[in-house]
Amino acid sequence: MGADSTTAPSTAPVAARLSFVDRFLAVWILLAMAAGLGLGRLVPGLGDALAKVTVTGVSLPIALGLLVMMYPVLAKVRYDRLDTVTRDRRLLVPSLVLNWVLGPALMFALAWLLLPDLPEYRTGLIIVGLARCIAMVIIWNDLACGDREAAAVLVALNSVFQVIAFSALGWFYLTVLPGWLGLEQTGLDVSVWEIARSVLIFLGIPLVAGFLTRRVGEKARGRAWYETTLIPRIGPFALYGLLFTIVVLFALQGDAITSQPMDVARIAVPLLVYFAVMWAGSMALGKAAGLDYPRATTLAFTAAGNNFELAIAVAIATFGASSGQALAGVVGPLIEVPVLIGLVYVALAARRYFPPSPAVATERTPAQEGPARV
Template sequence: MSSPIEEKDVIEKHDSLKDEQAELSPIKKLNLLDRFLVLWILLAMIIGVVIGYYVPHVQESFETVQFGSVSVPIAIGLLVMMYPVLCKVKYEQLHIILSKKQVWLQIAISIFINWIIGPIVMTALAWACLPDLPELRTGVVMVGLARCIAMVLIWVSIAEGDSDYCAILVAINAILQIALYSPYAVLFINIVPSWFGAPPEKSVVVDIWAVARSVLIYLGIPLVAGVITRFTLKGWKGSVWYEEKFINRFGSLALVGLLYTIIIMFANQGHQIIDHIGPVCRTAVPLVCYFIIMFFIPFFILKIFFPYKQVVTQSFTASSNNFELAIA
C-alpha cells in the first residue's frame, strides 16, 4: 500500500507530464508522416530522380495519356493531394468569421501581400536570377502567381497560428485563383517583361485558355468535391465524427498524394535534373529568396500591430505557394 507522500509524487509527475504534452501538442498531434514531412520530401525527390535517370522510357510512359495538358500519373497525384486538404476548410464558419470587422482588415492585408506584392517579388527574383533561362524563369514566375491554398494549413497548425483565419484565407485564395491565375500568367509572363525592354525571344507564350482549364480542373474539382464532402458527411455522421474520425484518417492522404506527385515529377525529369544540375540549382535561388523575403518582412512589420497567431498565419500564407497548380 502506497503512502500519501508517494501518491502525491505520482500525481505531481502526472501533472508535469500533462504540462509537457500540452507544450508539445502542435507537434504531437501530427502523425509520423506529417512530423517528418521534410525528410519524406527529400527521399521522394531522390527516389524520383533515380527512377527517372536509370529506368528507361519513363518519360515516354508518363506522357502517353494526357489529362488537361498534364500526364495522368501527375494528374492523379495533384487531385489526391488537393482534395483532402480542401475537405478540412471550415466553409460553414465563413459567415461568422467574416462578421468581425478586424477580419476584413486582415483579409485586405492578405490580398495585398498575396496578389500584388508576391507576384511582383517572384517575377523580379526570377528575372534577376534566371535572365538567360526563359523556360525555367517562366516556371518560377508561375509558382509565384499560384497562391497557397493547401499545405499552409499544416504549417500554420504547427506554428500555433490562427487555423480559422487561415481557413478563410485558403477559401478566398482558392476563389481568387480560379478568377485571376490565367490573366496574371499572361500579365507577368508576357506583358510586364516588355515594359522593361525584354527581347522577344526571351518571352514564353502562355495560352490563357490552357491555364484556365488547368485551374478549373486541378483547383475547381477538388474545391467543389471538398465542399460537397464536408457538408454531406457532417450532415450524415455529425461534426464530431467528421473532425475526429474522417479528417484525422483521410487527411493523411494529402501527404501521400504529395509524396507520390513529387516522385512522379522528379522521375519525369530525372535526366534533365542530372544533365542540367547547374540550372536546376540556379532555379532554387529565387525560390529560397522569395520565401525568406515574403515570410520575414511581413512577420516583423505586422507583429507591431497584430497578435502572433494572425501574424504567423499571414506570413506563412504570403511565403507559401500552390506548386500543384503551377505544375498543372
C-alpha cells in the same frame, strides 16, 4: 491545428503527440523526392510514360495524387466558420496585396537580377511567380497549425483571381513591363478557360467532396462522431497523396534535374530568396496587423506558396515539355517542398511571440490536434 497551437512555449509538446510517421514527415518527403529523382533517372522512358495521359497539361498520376492529398484537408474545414474569416479585413486585404501585387513583382525582380543571361529560366520563374498557390499550401498551413478556415477562404480568393488575372499579369510582366524598362520581351499564350479548368479540377473537386463529406457526415452521425472517428480515418490519406505526388513529380523530370545540376542551382537561388522574403515578410506583416498566430501563419504560407502545377502546365503548353521554362517550373517544388517544410518548424517555434487565441482554441477537438494530422 491543435488547441494549444497558439499558447505552447515550444514545439516539444506537439512532437510528443505525433506518431513515428508524423514526427519524421520532413524525412519522408525528402525520401520521396529522392525516390522520384532516382526513378526518373534509372528507369528509361518512365517520364514519357507518366506524361502520356494528362489533365489540363498535368500528368494524370500527379492529378490523382493532388486530389487525394487535398480531399482530407478540405473535409476538415469548418464551413460554418467561414463568415468569420471573410469579415476580417486585416487578413483579406494584406493577402490580396501580397499575392497579386508584391509576389509577382518580387519574382520578376529576382528573375531579372539573378538570371539576366538565362532567358528561358527567367521566363519560367516569372510564370511561377504569377501562379499563386491553390493546392499544397493547405497542407503546409495545416502542418503549422494555421487557421484552416482562413486558408480555405484565401485559397478560394486566389483561385478566382487566378482565373481573372493570370493571363493579364503574364502579358504585363513578360511583354509590357520589360518593354517599358528596355528589357527582352516574351509572349505568353494561355487562355482564361485553361486556367479556370485547372482551378476547377485541382481545387473544385476536392472542395465539393470535402464539403459534402462534412455535411452528410455531421447530419447522419453528429459532429462529435465526425471529428473523433471519421476525420482520423481519412486524415492520413493527405500525407499518402502528398508523398505519391512528390514521387511522380520528380520522376517526370528526374533526368533533366540530375543531368543539369548547375542550371538547377541557378534556378534555385532566386526561388530560395523568394520563399524566405515572402514568408518572413508576410509573417511579420501579420503580427504588425494584430493577427493571432493561426491567421498570421495562414497569411504567410498562402503568400509564399505557388501553384507549380499550373505553372508547369502553362510552360509546357506554351514552350514545350523540354523547354527551359518547363524545367524552371519543375525545379520550383524541388525547392519549395523542403523549404516550406522547414518554415513549418520555424512557424511552430514562433508561436510564443504571438498572443493566445482563446476563441479558436476552445473550438478545436482532440482529433484536430497535432500539426502533421493532415
